[in-house]
Amino acid sequence: MGNSLHWRTITSVLTTTVLAAALLGASAPPPEPTTPPLSPSVFSAPAPTTSAPAAVQLASAPASSAVSTGSAAAPGVAVTSSRSTAKTLRAPTPRISGAAAVGTRLTASPGTWTSGTSLSYRWHADGKAISGGYRSTFTPTTAHQGKRITVQVTGKRAGYATASKTSAATLKVARSSAPKISGSATTGKTLSASVGTWTWATSFSYQWRANGTTIKGATSRTYKVASAHKGKRISVVVTGKKSGHTTVTRTSATTATVKSPAPAAKPTRVKVTSSSFNCPKGYPVKGNADSGIYHVPSGAFYSRTKPEECFTTAAAAKSAGYRASKR
Structure with a gap:
């Protein structure tokens, strides 16, 4: 009868061990026993009365003692991360307005970014950063003649990933000068336009004006002043074109008011x-x-x-x- 009692006690311990293993994950095998195999003398030993087996202790331990950050988790236990990612800025591609010509100001239009974004600018010529080009506007110099201009806009805001966008390149920067008029602003007299210094091999077209109004048919480099323009001021508009470069239009200063010629001196x-x-x-x-x-x-x-x-x-x-x- 004593042996029967001991056997029931061992059977109860084994059953408890199996239940504990099921709680930790049915897919994992139960832990290896840490005690030597039972021998016939065990059946005659008194039943344990001090502490539960190791498997029972493991089953009753809190889950937090089995999982730690950065270590492998027990089977069936999910590990979550609390790391957050930065938000993405709304960052449109900027545009450049203005003619790419020496002495003509270009303006960067950044578009609509995420509200609260601070913007910075960086201008480039043929992909090379321009010294001092940190404003929203930039005026090319003769050093940039024949080069293509771009602007890079960078946006920053707390909690967001920094973003940079670069505009499309302009046409090549053209060089030009304001034309000048020579000759007498007198009816019947001929005026001439001089274009000054432009990009080499530029082709020109001309349009003469009287008080800002286009003079029909007056499209040559020279213009003979008509009597109809007496009392008006004459100017000339010069347009320069070259393949791959920005087309530039420049207007001269106006002449003095057109007068009739002085009467011929009477012979003596x-x-x-x-x-x-x-x-x-x-x-x-x-x-x-x-x-x-x-x-x-x-x-x-x-x-x-x-x-x-x-x-x-x-x-x-x-x-x-x-x-x-x-x-």
Whole structure:
């Protein structure tokens, strides 16, 4: 009977061990016993009364004692991570407005980023960072002639991953000058346009204007001022084009107000080809070419002199080489 009691006790312990293993994960085998195999003498030994077997202790232990961060988990126990990831900024591709020309300002339009994002700018020429190019605007110099310009916009905001976007490249930077007008702003006179210094091999077109209004048909480098533009100011618009470069349009300063030409100065002498003894109106002084003497209306021989030349004044006759009559 004593052996039967011992056997029931051992059977109860083994059953408890199996249940504990099922709690930890049915897929894992029960732990290896830490005691030597039972021998027949065990059946005669008194039943254990002090502490539960190791398997029972393991089953009653809290789950936290079996799992730790960074160590392998027991079978069937899930491990979660508390690490958070940064949010993504709304970051559109920036655009450049303005003509890519020496001396002409370019402006970066960043688009609409996530609210609260701080933006910074970096300008490049043919992919190389431009010294001092940190503003939202940039004006190319002659050092950038023939290069393509881009701008990189970088956005930062707490809790978000920093983002950078780069614009499309401009056409090559062109060099140009404001044209100048030479000539007299007088009706009937011809004006000329000089273009100044542009990118080599640039082709030009011209358009003349009067008080800012296009003059129909005036598309050459020169322009003959029409009488219809009297009282107006003339300017010329020059457009330069070169393949791969930005097309540039420049306008000259205006001329002075267009005037009519000054009346031609009245000649001081006229030749007389008729046999008349009279001079034309306005030329009262008679000149005798054979004697080289001139006669004034109050002279003794005036009415009897047939002139070859007539003069406006006695001074004009003297300038022509004549001497005064003594009578």
